[in-house]
Amino acid sequence: GENVEQHPSTLSVQEGDSAVIKCTYSDSASNYFPWYKQELGKGPQLIIDIRSNVGEKKDQRIAVTLNKTAKHFSLHITETQPEDSAVYFCAARPSGAGSYQLTFGKGTKLSVIP
Amino acid sequence: DGGITQSPKYLFRKEGQNVTLSCEQNLNHDAMYWYRQDPGQGLRLIYYSQIVNDFQKGDIAEGYSVSREKKESFPLTVTSAQKNPTAFYLCASNMGQYPSGNQPQHFGDGTRLSIL
Numbered sequence: 001g002e003n004v005e006q007h008p009s010t011l012s013v014q015e016g017d018s019a020v021i022k023c024t025y026s027d028s029a030s031n032y033f034p035w036y037k038q039e040l041g042k043g044p045q046l047i048i049d050i051r052s053n054v055g056e057k058k059d060q061r062i063a064v065t066l067n068k069t070a071k072h073f074s075l076h077i078t079e080t081q082p083e084d085s086a087v088y089f090c091a092a093r094p095s096g097a098g099s100y101q102l103t104f105g106k107g108t109k110l111s112v113i114p
Numbered sequence: 115d116g117g118i119t120q121s122p123k124y125l126f127r128k129e130g131q132n133v134t135l136s137c138e139q140n141l142n143h144d145a146m147y148w149y150r151q152d153p154g155q156g157l158r159l160i161y162y163s164q165i166v167n168d169f170q171k172g173d174i175a176e177g178y179s180v181s182r183e184k185k186e187s188f189p190l191t192v193t194s195a196q197k198n199p200t201a202f203y204l205c206a207s208n209m210g211q212y213p214s215g216n217q218p219q220h221f222g223d224g225t226r227l228s229i230l
Contacts, residue, residue, distance in 0.1 A: 004156075034218055043118075043204050043221035044157070089156060101172065102219060104156035 002027040004092050006105025013080050014113050021108045023090035024072040030092040033073050034102070035064060038087045047088075048075070080112045116141045118222035120205050125227045127192065127199060135190045135225045137205035144210035146188035147219065150174060151202040160203075163188055164210055192227060202226050 003026040013019050025033075031052035036044035050057045050064045050073065057064050061080075066073040077084055087109050091102040118139045127133045137146065145164050149157040159172030163182040177196025182188055188207075192199045203226075206219040 006156075009154075036221075041223070043120075043206075043223045046218045046220065049218055101159055101162070102157075104158075106154065106156045 002030060002092055002094055002101075002103040004090060004103050004105045006090050006108055008108060009106065010109045010111070012111045012113060015080060015082060017080055019075075019077045019080055019084070019110055019112075021075045021088055021090070021110070022072060023074070023092075023105050024070075025092040025103075026071070027092070027094050028068075028071060029094045032093045033064070033066060034091050035075050036089045036091070038089065038107075040086075044089060077110075080110075082112050082114050085110055085112045118205055118207055118220060120203075120222035120225050122225060123223070125225055126230050127227060128230050130194045132191055132193050133227065135192070135203055135205075135227070137188045137190065137222060139186055139188075139205075139207045139222075141207060141220065142185075143207035143220075144185070145208050146182070147206040148172075148178070148180065148188070148190045149204040149206065151204055151224075157204060160190065199227055200229050 006023045034049035035047050037047045038044040048059050048062050048064050050066050061078045063076040087107045089107045090105045093102050121136045147162040148160040151157050158174050160178050161169055161180045163169035166185050169180050169182050179191045202224050204224045205222045208219045209217040
């Protein structure tokens with residue numbers, strides 16, 4: 001089955017700096033890669049996702065890049081703000097019939113220092 | 115507003131007791147999921163359902179049971195057979211995978227279950 005590794009587990013940045021979180025996946029058949037943000041006591045919220053036919057996707061201060069050859073994808077947050085502080089999860093899902101499951105990384109706790 | 119409602123927000127279980135967590139969605143989504151989250155861990159899939167009256171085991175189904183009698187509801191029962199039930203439980207839903215292709219999962223705000 002799929003295995004997703006996420007690094008780093010914790011990340012502290014100064015307000016205004018950029019933050020990068022990286023994930024690697026094991027199943028080359030995976031074709032969908034969402035990123036979630038989870039605030040304390042809340043459920044995860046989808047912030048951006050990318051499909052395997054796209055190398056990069058951007059939404060304002062957030063971008064995701066995908067390298068299918070190396071089987072890794074990254075979340076980039078620019079001009080970080082204190083409200084970006086949260087736990088971020090990456091996930092991957094294989095293609096094919098019956099592939100409904102998402103496999104999640106273990107999360108990165110991002111702290112943005114004012 | 116459309117969304118996923120989980121209740122209760124906090125739940126306590128006594129030894130030998132079964133408890134049921136509620137999940138309701140008004141998004142008209144076909145597929146629903148239950149995840150377990152432990153501190154410092156990612157989300158692990160317990161059960162999922164693609165359509166009414168059908169569901170499949172995820173990676174950690176032992177000690178849990180579900181039903182899907184209505185499209186909008188997917189309750190999870192934590193049975194006494196689950197020896198380590200203390201965790202944060204998350205319900206999610208999406209349009210399903212076929213023929214819609216990859217569709218994002220949307221989550222509720224969870225139920226925190228503790229042992230008395």
